[in-house]
Amino acid sequence: MEWSCGLLTPFLLALLVLFMVRKFFGRKGNLPPGPRPLPILGNLLQLQSREIHKVLLKLSKTYGPIYTLHMGPKPTVVLCGFQAVKEALVDNGDKFSGRAEFPIVDLTSKGYGIAFSNGERWKELRRFSLSTLRNFGMGKRSIEERIQEEIQYLLELFQETKGSLLSPTFFIRRSISNVICSILFGRRFEYTDQKLQTLLDLVAENVRRLDNIWVQLYNFIPSILNYFPGPHHKLAENYQAQLEYAEAIVREHENMLDPSSPQDYIDAFLIRMQQERNNPHSQFNLSNLLTSALDIFFAGQETTSGTLGYGLLILMKYPSIKEKVQAEIKNVIGRTRRPCLTDRVKMPYTEAVIHEIMRFVDFLPLGVPHAVTEGTVFRGYALPKGTIIVPVLHSVLYDPTVFKSPYEFDPEHFLDQNGLFKKCEGFMAFSAGKRACPGEGLARMELYLYLTSILQKFEICSDIPPEDIDLSPEYSGIGKMAPTFQMRLISLDTQDSFTQSPQR
Structure with a gap:
């Protein structure tokens, strides 16, 4: 009997392992094929x-x-190339408009706000935010x-x-953050403001932490890792x-709120909260306000400042284009x-260069995961x-069936045979479909105005010969960023004054 039990025990263990593998990795529905996953770890x-x-x-x-990977025990369908991504996000936009749910989101935003909410x-919140941003000037003169x-x-x-060598990243981030701060918070901050700098540092640090192995594992075994210290905490x-920073600003707004004259996004949200205070199902509450504000802050600051900095480096690499x-x-x-x-429509080459910068930089190569x-x-x-x-947005922005020389920086990708700017369906730097970035209009405005203003007044140059400038990106969590670099800004005419256009 002891001998029989000795044989039976490993047999039962084998059956248990087989059951777990089938439970975790058995196909649900009829998923596309993909590489064979390992137990627990998947791929x-x-x-x-x-x-x-x-x-x-x-x-x-x-x-x-289109194929299936297992991120731990979770099956994940990967889409590569313009046709597959367009067919999903654009042609079947409603069905693919969900946001993937991850435990790390429950640990941070808890599903509040715009970026990681559903239903x-x-x-x-998206409808309200788009409307409010337009009312406060997105796409308008204000x-x-x-x-x-x-x-x-x-x-x-x-x-x-005065033309001395400097690293522009800090100054660009602070400047562009002030644009989104004026829309969200109704004010700008001095570059020396330490509280805002702390917020920017916290955002940048969390972006870097997203590719940490502990954070990745937390998405698959949160019940275990909750009891262990690590970067996920x-x-x-x-x-x-970050939430506490935003809440302090919200409390200031509550004390000065004039419902007849909202000054910024927070005012508009607070007024909507008052209007729906008797609605138990209202989405207009403090948690959604704080998280939505941080979502907009990140989207309106981190990606735009990173793209602009990278663009300056690229133009130093290619002086003839500059x-x-x-x-x-x-x-x-x-x-x-x-x-x-109003000048933008008369400047097709500049518009093409800006689009090529966004395509080439490919700030979020994987996009943000969706769900059906x-x-x-x-x-x-x-x-x-x-x-x-x-x-995989990178596979769209670098699709050779859409862009003739995807791995080269070439503004001709966005110019027709007459030298006029042409739109390209494969340009998905802001994603596409129902989940496309709501701040796309603002980002386009900022990149155009910042780049033309800098190049109008300064010659940008590097102490490194153009052919030796390395454009290889630094990877930071889910995104890319320009390598650390230095440059000189030589004034083209120190006597120029900035006057308002009489034709505005």
């Missing part, structure tokens, strides 16, 4: 790279433009004037450097500090009048409700 070991998008692209060469909460005012502070600071602590932009600025705007948005909102048949595969979808 995580295959993704241990600072350039995950390259790993995903390599796998697509074996399994095709009616997401629909209401926000243009705010951007121009903030640019003036930056240009004066650059003027004071620091992520939550940092996010809580000179063509400066020539167009001189011909259309001149040297004394400050650039304005209902059981969906996609290209013959049955995707159950809630299936995580990773649309």
Whole structure:
């Protein structure tokens, strides 16, 4: 009997392991094929790279433009290439408009706000935020004037450097953060403001922490890792500090609120909270206000400042392209009048360069994971409700069927045969479909006004020969950023004054 039990025990253990593997990795629905997962870990070991998008692209060469990976026990469908991503996010936008749910989100934003919410909460908050941002000037003259005012502070600071070598990243981040602060909080901050700098540091630190192995593992075994110290807890602590910063500003607004004259996004949200205070199902509450404000702050600051900094480095690498932009600025705007948005339609080459910067920089190569909102048949595969979808935006922005030379920086990608700016359906720097970035309009305005204003007044140059400038990005969590670099800004005419356009 003892001998029989000795044989039976490993047999039962084997059955248990087989049951767990089938439970975790047995196909739900009819998912696309993909690499074989390991028990518990899934395909995580295959993704241990600072350039995950390259790993995903390599796998697509074996399994095709749509395949399944297991992020731990969770099946994840990966989409590669323009056609697959467009078919999902644009042609089937409603079905692919969900946001993937991860335990790390429960640890931080808890599903509040715009970026990681779903269902009616997401629909209401996104609709309100888009409307409110438009009312406070997104796409209108008022926000243009705010951007121009903030640019003036930056240009004066650059003027004071007198052509000395500097790292522009800090100044660009502070300047662009002030634009979004004016919309959200109704005020700008001095570059020396330590509280705002702390907020910026917390945001940057959390972005870097997102690719930490402990944070990744937390998404798959949160019930265990909750009891262990590690970076996942620091992520939550940092996010809580960001919430406290935002709440302090909200309390100030509550004390000065004039319902008849909202001054910024927070005022508008507080007024809506008052209007719906008797609605028990209202999404307009303090938690959604704080998280939505942080979502907009991140989207309106981190990506735009990173893209602008990277763009300056790229133009130093390619001085002939920079000179063509400066020539167009001189011909259309001149040297004394400050650039304005009405000039943009007359500057096709500059517009093409800005779009090529965004395409080439590829700030979020993986995008943000989606989820299907209902059981969906996609290209013959049955995707159950809630299936995580990773649309690899890098594979769209670098798709050779869309862009003739995707790995080269070439503004011709956005110019037609007559030299006029042309839109490109494969330009998905802001994602696409229902979950496209709500701050796209603001980001386009800022990049145009900042870049033309800087190049109008300064010659940008590096002490490194153009051919030796390295454009290889630094990877920071889920995104990319420009490598650390230094530059000189040589004033083209210190006597120029900034005057308002008489044709505005």
